[in-house]
Amino acid sequence: MDLSDLKKSIESIIFISDQPVSVDKLSLAFPNVERAQLRKCLKELVEEWEEFSRGFLLSEIAGGFQFRTDPRYSEDISNYNKKVRKFRLSRPALEVTAIIAYKQPVTRVEIESIRGVDSSGVINVLLERRVIEIKGRKEVIGKPFLYGTTPEFLEVFGLKSLNDLPTLKELDEITQNLEPSITPEPESNETTL
Amino acid sequence: MGYCVSSNTMTELNKEQEQFQTPEPCLVKVQLFEGPLDLLLHLIKKNDLDIYDIPIAKITEQYIEYLEFMKVLNLQFAGEYLVIAAELSLIKSKMLLPKPVIEEEEEDPRAELVRRLIEYQVYKDAATDLVGRDVLGRDVFKREYIDNSFEQDEEVELIPVDLWSLIEAFRDFYQRRSYLWAEEISFEAESISIDDKIEQVIARLQAQPQIKFEELFDDCSSKFDLVITFLALLELARTENVDVVQDSPESAILITYSGEVESGSF
Numbered sequence: 001m002d003l004s005d006l007k008k009s010i011e012s013i014i015f016i017s018d019q020p021v022s023v024d025k026l027s028l029a030f031p032n033v034e035r036a037q038l039r040k041c042l043k044e045l046v047e048e049w050e051e052f053s054r055g056f057l058l059s060e061i062a063g064g065f066q067f068r069t070d071p072r073y074s075e076d077i078s079n080y081n082k083k084v085r086k087f088r089l090s091r092p093a094l095e096v097t098a099i100i101a102y103k104q105p106v107t108r109v110e111i112e113s114i115r116g117v118d119s120s121g122v123i124n125v126l127l128e129r130r131v132i133e134i135k136g137r138k139e140v141i142g143k144p145f146l147y148g149t150t151p152e153f154l155e156v157f158g159l160k161s162l163n164d165l166p167t168l169k170e171l172d173e174i175t176q177n178l179e180p181s182i183t184p185e186p187e188s189n190e191t192t193l
Numbered sequence: 194m195g196y197c198v199s200s201n202t203m204t205e206l207n208k209e210q211e212q213f214q215t216p217e218p219c220l221v222k223v224q225l226f227e228g229p230l231d232l233l234l235h236l237i238k239k240n241d242l243d244i245y246d247i248p249i250a251k252i253t254e255q256y257i258e259y260l261e262f263m264k265v266l267n268l269q270f271a272g273e274y275l276v277i278a279a280e281l282s283l284i285k286s287k288m289l290l291p292k293p294v295i296e297e298e299e300e301d302p303r304a305e306l307v308r309r310l311i312e313y314q315v316y317k318d319a320a321t322d323l324v325g326r327d328v329l330g331r332d333v334f335k336r337e338y339i340d341n342s343f344e345q346d347e348e349v350e351l352i353p354v355d356l357w358s359l360i361e362a363f364r365d366f367y368q369r370r371s372y373l374w375a376e377e378i379s380f381e382a383e384s385i386s387i388d389d390k391i392e393q394v395i396a397r398l399q400a401q402p403q404i405k406f407e408e409l410f411d412d413c414s415s416k417f418d419l420v421i422t423f424l425a426l427l428e429l430a431r432t433e434n435v436d437v438v439q440d441s442p443e444s445a446i447l448i449t450y451s452g453e454v455e456s457g458s459f
Contacts, residue, residue, distance in 0.1 A: 018336045071332040084337060086330035088433060088451075091320070091355065092227060098319035114313055117228025117273050156329045166322055169315050 006033065007041045011058075014045075020064025020155065062154035063161060087156065089131075096122045097131055101153065102168050105135045105146035123147065131156065227356045229270075229277035230313045232259060235357040237310075244310060247303055249288055253281040262364055266420055268427070280306060351438035354446055359430075359437055362406060362446055363423050370410070370419060385418075390425040398435065398450035406437075406446035 001009070013029065014021045026038050042065055049058040049067075056069045069077060078085045089097065096119050099111050112119050126132045135148040149162070159165060236255050237244055257278060263270050287302035301307075327333045354362075398404065409426060413419045426448065429435040436449040 016336075066335055068329070068333045068335050071327045074332045074334070077334055084330065084334050087328050089324075090431075090433060091353070094320040094324055095316055098316045098323055101323070102316070102319060114309075114316060115228050116230035116277065116309070116313065118271055155335075157323050158327050158329065158333065166319075168319055 001033075003037075003041065006030070006037070007045055010038070010041050011045055014058065014065050014067060017066070020061045020066040020151075022064035025064070059158070060160045061158060062151045066155075068158075089129075090122075090125075092119070092122050093125055097126060097149075097153070100126075100132050100147050101149050101162070101165060104148035105138075106148075107138050107144040107146055109144060111147075229256075229274045230310060231317075232256065232274075232357065233277065234310060234314060234317070235355070239357075244307060244314075247307065249281060249285045249303060253278075253285050256281060259360075262360070266360070266363075266423065268360075268424070351436075351440060351447065351449075352442075354437045354439055356427075358442075359427075359446065366407060366410070367416075367419055367423075370413075370416075385421065387421055387424055387428065390421050391428060394422070394425050394429060395434070395450070398448065402450045404448050406448060409448060 009030075010021075010026060013026070023035055023038050023042070026042075027033070027035055030038065046058045046060065046065070049056075054070075055073055056067050059066055059068045061068070092115075095115060096111055099114055100106055103110065108120060108123060111123070123132070127134070130150050130152045132147050132153065133150050135146045137143040138146050153159075154161065154164075233252065233256065236242075236252055236259075237247065240251070240255075242248065242252070260270065260274060260278060263274075284302045284306060329335065394409070397409075410419055410422055413422055426435070426437070430437050434451060436451050437446060438449060439446050
């Protein structure tokens, strides 16, 4: 199979998939093709679809590749088909999602100490919607569940991987900013000539 | 606890607890997902205060006022709200104490609370960033096998109303409407439960999927009715059966029926 054929073949597999297609999965379909070759094809496909400037793009999402519509047409798409608008997360649910995304694996108590309020209901909603999952148990008294995000989380928020999350404002940075208001003012200007 | 204590057998402790419990037995408590830190941040933002220099007395007063009003509404606020109230009072008293003359590196009594507020704000901001991305199922779409084209009408883009603004809107409305009923009708005379009210509101929204916030209370004939209608609305919003939205922060609040959420949606 020449490179052009391979690319088209990969493209058609991605086209029919409703989940991101990873290099791992592709190498099962093409056992005789080197992974480096597959990666090269994918990279070219992403670039080509961008150059075509069509209504949809090939995006790298959750460790795989997926065709997604251009955000510019979201309104027209949801006018055509109301039910594609599936995203429904309340503000508290988003907060808990953010805490879990950045602090995972994390227990419910740790989440609640940040939010200052019981979060079990919200956690259950997120588990049900498969945005988060149980990653294990923490080795402390009571062995509480540890929560982390799912590949669906990456898909929903359009992230390649967890490393793709934007950097969080550092807490240290903030506490440093806090200090000037606490520490006493420097020397008065009495000595100034 | 599973049993009921009648008022004349109550101990002092029970009486104290009762202050924060509901005097109306027919009201079902509505639980809040937003916590006390969220309320504090709301108050700081609303008053345009410097988070590093919070006027504790003012904030404490407003915070307590809020709790009082939430009690009137019979909103179930968790013990955490009281813990923060106590913490605020403690900070307030510490700040009233005269400062020692000796220069000492003493921590601002507010520092720990501020640190918590900021940590929480960091994650609130992170949540805002997340939802500001091109979100699947809202901004971008992927392949789906089910064709539901043209099943429902299009919808204008509206911004969600946060809980505190909603409570404030209700408080204003409630205070404006209160004069209508000079004499409070006793609660015992009314038999409607919150579940019945929720059904009524749903039935109304099914007939008319979008109504103005104030229209929701059109049929209300008593303060009790107002409160229970509002609680029904909060419950429906919490369970995501309705969206509470507006065009802009100043415009009228709208209630939109969104029906049951199918499992499997994000």
